[in-house]
Every structure is written in structure tokens, then in C-alpha cells.
Amino acid sequence: MKKVIKNGTIVTATDTYKADILIENGKISMIGQQIELDGAEEVDATGNYVFPGGIDPHTHLEMPFGGTVSRDDFETGTIAAAFGGTTTVIDFCLTNKGEPIANAIQTWHDKSKNKAVIDYGFHLMIGEINENVLNELPAVIEEEGITSFKVFMAYKNVLQADDETLFRTLVTAKELGALVMVHAENGDVIDYLTKKALAEGHTDPVYHALTRPPEVEGEATGRAAQLTGLAKSQLYVVHVSCADAVEKITEARNKGIDIWGETCPQYLVLDISDLEKPDFEGAKYVWSPPLREKQHQEALWSALKNGQLQTLGSDQCSFDFKGQKDLGKGDFTKIPNGGPMIEDRVSILFSEGVKKGRITLNQFVDIMSTRNAKLFGLFPQKGTIAVGSDADVVIFDPLAERVLSAETHHMAVDYNAFEGMEITGEAVTVISKGEFVIKNKQFVGELGSGKYLKRAKYGELKKEDE
Ligand code: URP
Ligand code: ZN
Ligand code: ZN
Numbered sequence: 457m458k459k460v461i462k463n464g465t466i467v468t469a470t471d472t473y474k475a476d477i478l479i480e481n482g483k484i485s486m487i488g489q490q491i492e493l494d495g496a497e498e499v500d501a502t503g504n505y506v507f508p509g510g511i512d513p514h515t516h517l518e519m520p521f522g523g524t525v526s527r528d529d530f531e532t533g534t535i536a537a538a539f540g541g542t543t544t545v546i547d548f549c550l551t552n553k554g555e556p557i558a559n560a561i562q563t564w565h566d567k568s569k570n571k572a573v574i575d576y577g578f579h580l581m582i583g584e585i586n587e588n589v590l591n592e593l594p595a596v597i598e599e600e601g602i603t604s605f606k607v608f609m610a611y612k613n614v615l616q617a618d619d620e621t622l623f624r625t626l627v628t629a630k631e632l633g634a635l636v637m638v639h640a641e642n643g644d645v646i647d648y649l650t651k652k653a654l655a656e657g658h659t660d661p662v663y664h665a666l667t668r669p670p671e672v673e674g675e676a677t678g679r680a681a682q683l684t685g686l687a688k689s690q691l692y693v694v695h696v697s698c699a700d701a702v703e704k705i706t707e708a709r710n711k712g713i714d715i716w717g718e719t720c721p722q723y724l725v726l727d728i729s730d731l732e733k734p735d736f737e738g739a740k741y742v743w744s745p746p747l748r749e750k751q752h753q754e755a756l757w758s759a760l761k762n763g764q765l766q767t768l769g770s771d772q773c774s775f776d777f778k779g780q781k782d783l784g785k786g787d788f789t790k791i792p793n794g795g796p797m798i799e800d801r802v803s804i805l806f807s808e809g810v811k812k813g814r815i816t817l818n819q820f821v822d823i824m825s826t827r828n829a830k831l832f833g834l835f836p837q838k839g840t841i842a843v844g845s846d847a848d849v850v851i852f853d854p855l856a857e858r859v860l861s862a863e864t865h866h867m868a869v870d871y872n873a874f875e876g877m878e879i880t881g882e883a884v885t886v887i888s889k890g891e892f893v894i895k896n897k898q899f900v901g902e903l904g905s906g907k908y909l910k911r912a913k914y915g916e917l918k919k920e921d922e
Contacts, residue, residue, distance in 0.1 A: 459890065460491050464501025464851060466841050468508065469822035477506065479847040482890035487843060501851045504884060507821055508840050509543025509574070509848035510802045511828035514694055514718060514769025517547050518567050522792030523783055527774045530571035532868040534906055536799040537772075538574050538893040539866045541883035543848035544838050544909070545772075545798070546828075548606055549578040550615075557592040561600055565908065572906030573899075574888050575848070577832070579604040579637060583617055585624040597632050601910020603833045604635045604692070609676045610643035610744060622680065626687035633913030635831060636684070637692045640676035640701065641668060641745055650789055661738030662731040664788045665746035673745050674700025681708035681715050690714040690914055692831060695771050697723040697745040699755035706764045716831060717765040719756050721797055721804040722747065722873060739781040740871055743771070744793045757814045766827045768805055772798035774869040796869040800860055800879075806852070807879035833911030847890040856882035866899075 461477040466487070478486035478496065515537075518529035528536065530547075537545055549564040551557055557580065564578050580596055582589070582605045596602045607622045608615040617625075622638070629636045649667040658666075677693055681704055684691040693705060696717045705717045722743055727750045730741040741747055759765040773794025775781050784791025802824050809815040815823065829839025836845050858864075860874040886894035893901035 458496035459499050459887070460493055460496045461499045461501050461506055461849065461851065464504050464506035466506045467817050467821050468840050469818055469826035472817060477841065477849065479887070479890045482847055484841060484843055484845050484847050487841070499851070499885065503853070505852045505854055506841065507541070507850045507852055508825045508838070509850050509886065509888065510541050510824045511544040511834065511839055512537060512542045512770050512772070512798060512801060513546045513767060513828045513832055514720070514771050515545045515547045515798060516771070516773035516794065519548065519550060519773060521773065521794065522775070523790065524775060524780050524792050526794060527776055527780065527869045528772065528796065528798065528867050530568040530576070531903060532866070533772060533798055534572045534574045534576065535899055535901070536866040538886050538888070538901060539883065539899070540799040541802040541850040541852060541886060542798065543574045543850070543886060543888045544576065544834065545574065546577045546579055546604070546832055549580050549602070551581045551583055553584050557589065557596060561596070561602070568908070570904040573893055573901040573903060574906045575909050576906055577909040577911050578602050579606050581606045581608070581615070582621065582625045583615065585621050585628065590628065593628060593632060597634060597913065603633065603911045603913050604637055605629055606637040606639070608639045609680065610639055610641035610646060612643040612647040616643040619679070619683070623683050623687060626684055626689035626691070630687060630689040633915055635690050635692050635914040637694050638680045639695070640673060640680050640693050642672040642676045645672050654787070654789065659787050661736065661742055661784070661788050661791060662728070664742045664791065665728050665731050668744065668746050670698040670700040670748060670752070673698055674704055677701040678704040681705065681713055684708070684715055685711065685713040692716045692718065694718050694769060695720050695723070695745060696756070696765055698748045698752045702755055702759045702764055709764065716767070717759070718767040718769045719760065719765050720769055720771045721801050722795060724753055724756055725804060725808060726873065727753065736782065736785055739784055739791045740777055740795065740873060742781070742788070742791045742793055743795055757809070760809070760823060761815050761819070766823065767831070768801060768823050770797035770801040772796065774867055776870045778870060795873050796867045796871070797873065799865055799867055800874060802883065803879055803881055804874070806854070806881040811880050833913060833916070834909065847887055849887045850883050851885040853882050853884050855880065858882060
């Protein structure tokens with residue numbers, strides 16, 4: 457059914473203005489003043505902002521990791537994302553060495569099909585480069601539309617790739633038109649520091665952070681950036697947590713290297729002291745990279761403001777406190793790494809960023825949506841409010857005040873990392889491809905209505921953008 461969103465303030469990455477939006481056949485078909493209803497359903501947005509739906513470029517839904525499987529799947533994860541104002545997620549498809557990539561991708565299609573309530577795409581993990589992998593990658597790009605590859609520089613003996621693999625991935629990505637993503641921490645140094653800490657009897661959650669200091673992230677980020685320059689390739693550094701990594705990205709960008717940086721809500725708001733909470737509660741705050749000393753937060757905010765970092769991902773990888781995080785009682789290395797973040801990503805950026813004057817409203821839209829669409833081959837189908845774009849739209853009340861809590865969130869997990877935090881702003885109504893997913897704060901979507909997205913190659917869209 458046709459819809460007209462009336463009386464709202466449209467906010468894109470570049471403009472803020474009052475206008476109505478006509479939605480037909482899943483697309484935005486007109487933007488104008490006082491559009492006639494002409495049989496369409498009226499959606500009143502008086503007093504609210506109207507944003508393009510959020511694009512979360514970094515999720516791990518139902519992912520086997522840390523001896524267990526992340527709790528939120530494509531059903532609960534995408535419902536929670538929609539409640540938070542996100543209408544697209546790009547999830548990481550893990551591969552196993554020696555196994556065909558096609559099998560791994562099929563596993564991810566099987567996990568997501570008939571479950572997702574918003575659109576989704578996949579990134580592909582590269583753990584090894586050999587003839588078989590090189591033979592499969594062209595089809596990954598051309599047929600599956602997976603145009604981003606992920607390399608882990610950490611998690612030794614599990615996901616970690618060596619520098620040869622990273623470098624060859626960069627070279628191949630350049631040839632094929634893909635963006636390389638890195639988890640930038642020096643896994644070998646972490647391995648040494650971890651074994652040393654355990655040998656000295658240090659088993660509490662805070663040692664997760666103390667054995668992965670900012671220097672190991674800075675070093676790996678700098679190394680990845682240098683290799684990107686050497687390969688004349690393109691790099692996206694995921695979950696940047698500290699000033700050391702920001703410095704390396706900035707240095708490389710200043711040299712003309714094609715490098716982008718993402719941070720996550722947890723690094724903007726939480727800090728290392730959370731890992732010291734009593735009764736093993738610190739385990740709730742175990743991420744890699746870890747939470748940092750508070751001064752790193754302002755470095756990240758100013759990097760978002762100045763464009764040294766460009767995006768915000770959730771790094772959604774949730775584990776229950778009871779039954780999952782507690783696998784690491786008595787040994788911090790066994791705490792599954794990751795947390796629940798998919799639902800609160802957009803609101804945290806709005807409340808802590810826009811409301812506190814750290815970024816502008818238009819920067820907010822760019823960081824949580826538009827830039828992600830551009831980097832990951834979805835723009836202008838996604839990531840903006842424009843005629844011809846998918847009608848992925850969020851009606852957002854900028855004055856709503858609420859308290860984040862596991863009691864009220866929609867993620868499947870049994871805690872909220874921001875429990876008790878007061879924030880301002882809330883997605884009231886969320887539309888995906890012209891259909892309501894959230895209407896007046898109620899879920900009205902349909903399982904399986906989210907569609908798999910084949911994405912354009914890196915570079916094709918970037919040219920238009922610049
Ligand atoms: O701790 C984290 N970040 N868990 C998810 C996996 C990853 O490294 O992104
Ligand atoms: Zn990571
Ligand atoms: Zn991640």
C-alpha cells in the first residue's frame with residue numbers, strides 16, 4: 457500500500473529540511489511539500505526526524521565463537537536492530553581452512569533465510585589464500601555480490617591470518633574490486649601476554665584488557681595500513697577502540713592510502729573500569745579489542761567529528777551472562793568475546809553524539825547509515841532519503857527520554873551492556889522497503905521479509921560519491 461510520511465523533518469548526510477515523502481512499491485517515489493494522500497496511508501511524523509534506515513556494517517549473528525554460538529540470530533538480531541532504527545545489517549560469514557568458500561556462504565544463507573526482518577548482506581572471512589580460494593573469489597563477488605573480505609590479525613590458532621594472507625588478500629581485493637576489512641590487533645603479542653598473565657595467576661576479566669594494550673592495536677593498524685599502501689589497495693579497520701589506532705589511520709590517510717575506520721558504541725561510552733565489576737560482572741564487558749582507559753573516548757569522538765573515523769558498527773556478538781560468559785570463570789581467556797549492541801547503536805550515537813554536541817545531525821546520519829552504504833556498495837539504493845531509493849525510513853523522536861535495560865530491550869541476550877543508562881531519542885516507526893517493521897514502537901514485521909543484498913564492487917560507487 458502507498459504511504460505518505462507527513463510533517464516530518466528529513467535528515468540526510470547533507471541536508472535537513474521539512475517535506476513529505478511518498479512511498480510506492482517499496483521505493484521513495486516523491487519528496488515534496490504537502491503531497492496529496494490520494495488513497496495512500498498517512499504516516500504522521502510531526503515533531504520527529506525522518507532518517508534513512510541505519511546500516512550496521514558489522515554483525516555476528518548466530519556465529520560459532522569462543523566455544524559457543526552468539527545468542528542473537530537473524531531473527532532476534534534483526535528484530536532488535538529494527539527496534540533501534542537499523543534497516544540493513546552486513547554480517548560476517550566465517551570460513552574454515554580447507555573447506556570450499558561456497559559451503560560457508562551457503563551456511564550463512566541457511567541461517568538467515570526466512571528469519572531476517574530487514575535486508576542483509578555478508579562479508580567473507582579470508583583465513584587462507586591458496587589456488588582454491590583464488591579460484592572461488594571471482595564468483596563470490598560476481599554471483600554472490602559479496603564485495604568485502606575480512607582478515608583477522610588476532611585470535612591466534614583460531615581465526616588469525618598471517619601477514620602473507622593479509623597482503624595477498626589486499627592484492628586480490630584490489631584486482632577484483634573488494635574492500636578488505638581487518639580486525640587489527642597483534643595476535644602473537646597478545647598470545648604471549650595472555651600466557652604470561654595466566655602463568656602469574658591472573659584470571660579475572662580485567663586481564664583480558666591488560667593483555668591487549670592499545671599498542672598492540674596501534675601496531676597492527678599501522679602494519680595493515682602500510683601493507684595496504686604497498687598493495688595500492690583499500691582497507692576498512694573494524695572496531696577501532698583507541699587513540700593509537702586512530703593515529704595510524706590518520707597518518708595513512710594523510711599519505712593518500714585508501715583506508716577507513718569504524719568504531720563501536722561500547723568504545724565511545726564504556727571503559728576499562730567496567731571490566732573490574734565484582735561477581736564476575738566484568739565478563740559482560742569483554743570485547744576484542746578491549747574497553748580502554750576513559751581518555752580514549754574523546755579521541756574517538758573527535759575522530760568521528762573530524763572524519764578520521766567514518767562509521768559506527770555494532771560488532772553485535774551477544775552471549776548470555778549465565779551459561780555463556782561464565783564459561784570464563786577462573787580463566788579470562790575462556791570468556792566469549794563480544795556483546796549485545798545491535799539495538800542501541802543508533803540511539804547511543806544520537807544521544808551521546810548529537811545531543812551532547814559532539815557531532816552534527818547530518819554527521820550522525822552519515823556515520824550510522826550513508827557512509828556504510830557508500831563503502832559497502834549499497835548507495836543510493838540504501839543509506840539516503842532520495843527519489844528512487846529503497847523506502848527504508850526511520851521516524852525518530854528526538855525528545856523521547858528512556859533508560860536502556862535488559863528488561864525492555866529486544867535482543868535475546870540476558871543483559872544490556874548499558875543497563876540503567878539514560879538516553880534521549882527513540883525510533884518510533886521503522887519502514888523497510890515500504891512496509892512497517894516497527895509501528896508506534898510495536899513490532900509488526902514478518903519473518904523472512906528481509907532480503908539478501910548483492911552489493912556493488914568497491915570503487916564503482918565511490919567514484920560517484922566523490
Ligand atoms: O569481541 C568481539 N569483537 N567479538 C566479535 C568478534 C570480533 O572480533 O569482531
Ligand atoms: Zn574483531
Ligand atoms: Zn566483530
